[in-house]
Amino acid sequence: MTEIFNLIKYSFTDLPKLVQARFLSWNKTIVYFLFLTFILAVPITTDIWTYSDELISDAQKISNQLPAFKVANGEITQTIEPSIYQTNHFIVTLDPKNKRKFSEINTDASGDATAIVFRKQELRIVLPNNNLTNEFETPRHFKFSYQALGNFSSQSIKQALIKLHKPLWLFIVTYLISLLPSLQNLLFLVLTIAIIVKLFSLFSKNAQLSFAEIFKAVLVCSTPAIVLTTLLSFIFPTLDFYFIQTVMTYILYYHIFKKVNLS
Numbered sequence: 022m023t024e025i026f027n028l029i030k031y032s033f034t035d036l037p038k039l040v041q042a043r044f045l046s047w048n049k050t051i052v053y054f055l056f057l058t059f060i061l062a063v064p065i066t067t068d069i070w071t072y073s074d075e076l077i078s079d080a081q082k083i084s085n086q087l088p089a090f091k092v093a094n095g096e097i098t099q100t101i102e103p104s105i106y107q108t109n110h111f112i113v114t115l116d117p118k119n120k121r122k123f124s125e126i127n128t129d130a131s132g133d134a135t136a137i138v139f140r141k142q143e144l145r146i147v148l149p150n151n152n153l154t155n156e157f158e159t160p161r162h163f164k165f166s167y168q169a170l171g172n173f174s175s176q177s178i179k180q181a182l183i184k185l186h187k188p189l190w191l192f193i194v195t196y197l198i199s200l201l202p203s204l205q206n207l208l209f210l211v212l213t214i215a216i217i218v219k220l221f222s223l224f225s226k227n228a229q230l231s232f233a234e235i236f237k238a239v240l241v242c243s244t245p246a247i248v249l250t251t252l253l254s255f256i257f258p259t260l261d262f263y264f265i266q267t268v269m270t271y272i273l274y275y276h277i278f279k280k281v282n283l284s
Contacts, residue, residue, distance in 0.1 A: 033248075042237050073187065103121055111134055114137070127147060
């Protein structure tokens with residue numbers, strides 16, 4: 022483990038010594054890979070956590086605006102006119118007279134907002150028609166009868182949202198789930214650069230590293246880029262830092278290994 026800690030230290034204090042990365046055993050390479058994966062998972066976790074906070078906040082805002090109504094015996098008892106309440110993430114319609122058409126509800130969910138409609142005898146939810154739902158091919162339309170949901174009221178919805186909180190175990194689960202895309206992104210980053218380096222090296226007259234040595238070296242050389250962009254992601258959360266990570270890693274690798282005597 023001392024070798025790994027030294028390479029992490031050299032990534033910020035003594036870059037020329039990163040040439041030693043090519044001698045890492047595969048066991049230590051896997052440990053180093055996991056170390057960087059854990060770092061990459063941090064901004065993904067915070068993004069998900071922040072987004073969930075926004076969802077809860079929006080839901081609480083709308084619950085405070087809803088007029089008083091009750092659901093009993095499988096239907097809304099009040100006969101009030103349709104009313105619409107909108108935030109960044111939700112478009113909620115109270116429609117006990119069933120006046121709104123389904124095409125209008127679908128239009129509500131055509132952006133990034135989820136459409137929720139309280140009809141006379143049922144609750145309809147339409148997820149936004151965005152890249153996420155399209156990528157995973159998830160169903161967008163859900164219908165729940167009030168008979169299945171039981172009796173409730175606008176006041177009970179408000180009270181439930183006030184008491185809603187996210188336990189610590191949910192944060193841990195979110196972090197663990199974030200490790201998978203982080204691992205995939207890191208593997209793609211390192212493999213891409215390693216393949217490019219290997220292809221260019223085929224046209225060089227200098228002694229060549231094996232692909233395994235290049236992979237290990239690129240992995241370690243990505244450390245400064247990954248740490249820096251992870252920190253910057255808290256300042257610029259909407260930016261995609263993958264291109265920056267790729268360029269920084271390649272430049273650092275080239276700078277370190279261009280004059281290395283491999284004989």
